[in-house]
Amino acid sequence: MLAGVAAGVFIVLAGCGGGGGAKGPATLNWYVFKDKSGSFDYAAKQCSKQSGGKYTIKIQLLPADADGQREQLVRRLAAKDSSIDLIGMDVIWTAEFAEAKWIKPWSGADRARVEQGTLAKPLQTASYKGTLWGAPLNSNAQVLYYRKDLVPNPPKTWAEMLAQGQKLGAKGKIEVQAAQYEGLTVWFNSLLGSAGGQILASPEKAALGPPAVAALDVMKKLAISPAADPSMSNAKEDQANIAFEGGKAAFQVNYPAFYSTIKKEAPKVFAVTGIAPWPSVTPGQPSHTTIGGINLGVGAFTKHPTEAFAAAQCLRNRPNQKYAQVNGSFAPSIADLFQDPDVKKAQPFSLLLKVALEQASLRPVTPAYTDISLAVQKTLSPPSGIDPPSTAKDLKSKIDKALKSGGLL
Amino acid sequence: MTNGAGTVAAQRAEPRQEAPGKRRPSERARAERRLGWLLCAPAVLIMAAVTAYPILNAVVLSLQRADLRFPGNNEFVGLRNYGDVLSSNLWWQDLANTAIIMVASVAIELVIGMLLAIVMQRAIFGRGPIRAVILIPYGIITVVAALAWKYAWAADTGFVPSLLNLSSDPLTSHDSAMLVIILTEVWKTTPFMALLLLAGLALVPDELHEAARVDGASTWQRFWRITIPMMMPAILVALLFRALDAFRVFDSVFILTRGANETESVSILGYNQLITRLNLGIGSAVSVLIFICVALIAVVFLKGFGRTMRQRQV
Numbered sequence: 001m002l003a004g005v006a007a008g009v010f011i012v013l014a015g016c017g018g019g020g021g022a023k024g025p026a027t028l029n030w031y032v033f034k035d036k037s038g039s040f041d042y043a044a045k046q047c048s049k050q051s052g053g054k055y056t057i058k059i060q061l062l063p064a065d066a067d068g069q070r071e072q073l074v075r076r077l078a079a080k081d082s083s084i085d086l087i088g089m090d091v092i093w094t095a096e097f098a099e100a101k102w103i104k105p106w107s108g109a110d111r112a113r114v115e116q117g118t119l120a121k122p123l124q125t126a127s128y129k130g131t132l133w134g135a136p137l138n139s140n141a142q143v144l145y146y147r148k149d150l151v152p153n154p155p156k157t158w159a160e161m162l163a164q165g166q167k168l169g170a171k172g173k174i175e176v177q178a179a180q181y182e183g184l185t186v187w188f189n190s191l192l193g194s195a196g197g198q199i200l201a202s203p204e205k206a207a208l209g210p211p212a213v214a215a216l217d218v219m220k221k222l223a224i225s226p227a228a229d230p231s232m233s234n235a236k237e238d239q240a241n242i243a244f245e246g247g248k249a250a251f252q253v254n255y256p257a258f259y260s261t262i263k264k265e266a267p268k269v270f271a272v273t274g275i276a277p278w279p280s281v282t283p284g285q286p287s288h289t290t291i292g293g294i295n296l297g298v299g300a301f302t303k304h305p306t307e308a309f310a311a312a313q314c315l316r317n318r319p320n321q322k323y324a325q326v327n328g329s330f331a332p333s334i335a336d337l338f339q340d341p342d343v344k345k346a347q348p349f350s351l352l353l354k355v356a357l358e359q360a361s362l363r364p365v366t367p368a369y370t371d372i373s374l375a376v377q378k379t380l381s382p383p384s385g386i387d388p389p390s391t392a393k394d395l396k397s398k399i400d401k402a403l404k405s406g407g408l409l
Numbered sequence: 410m411t412n413g414a415g416t417v418a419a420q421r422a423e424p425r426q427e428a429p430g431k432r433r434p435s436e437r438a439r440a441e442r443r444l445g446w447l448l449c450a451p452a453v454l455i456m457a458a459v460t461a462y463p464i465l466n467a468v469v470l471s472l473q474r475a476d477l478r479f480p481g482n483n484e485f486v487g488l489r490n491y492g493d494v495l496s497s498n499l500w501w502q503d504l505a506n507t508a509i510i511m512v513a514s515v516a517i518e519l520v521i522g523m524l525l526a527i528v529m530q531r532a533i534f535g536r537g538p539i540r541a542v543i544l545i546p547y548g549i550i551t552v553v554a555a556l557a558w559k560y561a562w563a564a565d566t567g568f569v570p571s572l573l574n575l576s577s578d579p580l581t582s583h584d585s586a587m588l589v590i591i592l593t594e595v596w597k598t599t600p601f602m603a604l605l606l607l608a609g610l611a612l613v614p615d616e617l618h619e620a621a622r623v624d625g626a627s628t629w630q631r632f633w634r635i636t637i638p639m640m641m642p643a644i645l646v647a648l649l650f651r652a653l654d655a656f657r658v659f660d661s662v663f664i665l666t667r668g669a670n671e672t673e674s675v676s677i678l679g680y681n682q683l684i685t686r687l688n689l690g691i692g693s694a695v696s697v698l699i700f701i702c703v704a705l706i707a708v709v710f711l712k713g714f715g716r717t718m719r720q721r722q723v
Contacts, residue, residue: 071684078477078687100478180669231564231578233670239565367478371686378499381669382581405476405688406489408497408695409681 037328134295193361609643
């Protein structure tokens with residue numbers, strides 16, 4: 001193990017050089033996850049064509065899960081890999097990458113162009129200490145999928161959903177993401193935000209408090225309820241959706257992209273699938289679900305910064321975002337796209353999604369985000385083991401320690 | 410392999426004892442010794458570069474606050490990282506998990522491995538195919554094997570829960586998840602154990618068995634009184650290899666549960682600190698502690714090894 005880890009450090013130090021040639025269009029490597037709808041490939045091709053021979057964008061695939069993507073990127077970036085020109089950054093990496101000086105800031109005209117017409121919350125995820133570090137490519141927020149045939153009125157709160165699920169019996173399962181991974185942090189953060197709280201009070205101190213106890217109470221109640229899926233503590237997005245498609249569940253909280261998945265894979269279930277806002281925690285209050293999505297960052301060690309900034313602007317331009325929304329069910333970061341007739345046709349709930357994005361809660365913007373998320377995942381998994389007041393206290397002390405690079409997680 | 414070397418050492422020890430001991434290292438012996446050192450010098454140098462340096466570097470890092478994300482905050486913190494690790498419940502829990510996985514899987518592997526080794530040795534026809542079939546699981550990449558086990562045992566994709574009429578997902582509770590991890594390890598590495606034991610089995614002379622049979626010893630008696638004692642060095646080497654391997658278990662746990670439901674092993678703990686958190690200080694402290702544990706296990710086995718060697722010489 002020790003030798004292995006040390007050898008890993010060696011490889012990182014040795015680095016992975018390489019880069020574009022001197023003549024012809026610059027090759028820009030765009031590190032991003034695989035998008036099954038092909039909209040990233042489409043945008044990359046369009047932009048390469050439109051650049052007039054200035055650059056060609058080559059997609060370098062990252063692993064499917066966010067943890068794996070980050071691990072691969074940070075190892076390359078820590079080794080100052082100059083082949084990284086463009087990065088599809090998960091919204092939670094901004095502060096870490098900026099603080100470590102792994103990405104270039106957006107300023108002047110570039111920044112002004114990105115800010116124009118872009119939703120406020122996605123911009124907030126790309127900002128750290130007053131500087132813009134990324135250009136929002138797309139956005140993401142969960143919605144509630146429910147079975148219209150089983151549930152005439154979609155639940156407004158988690159308590160209501162739990163009651164409805166229990167009444168339905170075996171068909172009334174509620175699908176969430178509660179495996180020990182980033183999705184668990186997202187669920188907790190959404191509940192916490194909806195209960196009026198947040199994870200951090202300041203960059204050095206955890207907040208949590210009574211809203212955290214309320215959020216943990218929801219998690220615990222679901223975990224020990226008969227409406228919980230027996231595999232709940234191992235469930236990620238896909239498992240949740242498979243259960244919903246299979247007719248085992250009457251509810252699932254999940255991302256909008258699954259709308260087209262259900263349409264394709266389970267047309268019968270799709271015919272009776274309804275979409276509603278993510279349930280709230282406090283009756284009468286809106287929910288504040290966690291914002292996701294990716295921002296385009298320009299690698300700090302790139303040999304083609306000018307081309308990279310121009311390419312990023314192109315990748316996120318209106319036609320490309322529209323293509324991604326219509327074909328890949330991605331939520332865009334451009335505000336007025338939600339009203340586009342083609343979009344409304346492909347994604348009938350787009351206005352509901354826009355409201356969710358406007359009211360979304362952010363995950364903590366701090367370089368130590370990974371530590372915080374790891375602390376949340378470890379403390380809250382499995383959700384059936386939660387004891388709201390004492391778990392909240394335990395979580396607070398772990399986060400406080402992690403913010404000082406201490407403690408074991 | 411290594412047990413072969415052990416037996417060679419044993420055989421060499423015997424003639425030396427027979428020659429009435431006058432301690433005079435002859436000129437030739439000394440020259441041979443020098444040549445021996447010269448011959449291994451390149452290997453020693455390479456080993457020093459690729460293992461000693463990283464190990465020392467890890468020890469140095471473990472005494473620092475070193476976090477790749479906060480390069481400006483590096484400082485010497487003495488033993489604070491070790492304090493953080495050793496005072497954390499997580500370390501002790503993971504250590505217990507790892508120990509359970511190690512002891513349980515190696516014990517089961519020893520029993521099944523011994524049976525397989527005997528089958529492989531005794532098989533009269535189809536010896537080649539039988540050996541090949543037994544070795545198949547060992548030829549499969551651990552990650553692939555673990556994924557297969559995961560898909561077989563998960564409630565949504567697997568056939569096992571419905572076969573056993575389980576109402577819950579075995580991978581979602583601590584005890585059953587640990588059991589699945591242990592079984593995966595056993596399935597995967599028993600062939601390796603069997604292979605090492607087969608080599609030991611081959612070294613038990615047939616004449617001893619024949620003599621014992623003539624004296625009226627039963628099969629059971631011959632197994633315990635002849636086979637096992639003669640094989641002891643091979644068994645110890647096999648146990649040592651597997652115990653050290655099992656203590657560093659990573660892939661199966663990573664794939665099956667990723668450490669969820671308190672099934673984390675110490676290697677995953679180290680991975681989380683080093684690769685996920687980029688916290689080189691704490692992570693190196695974990696690595697050094699793992700290294701110490703591995704060294705302790707090795708020492709215990711080598712002590713046992715030395716004892717059996719002495720018993721054989723008497």
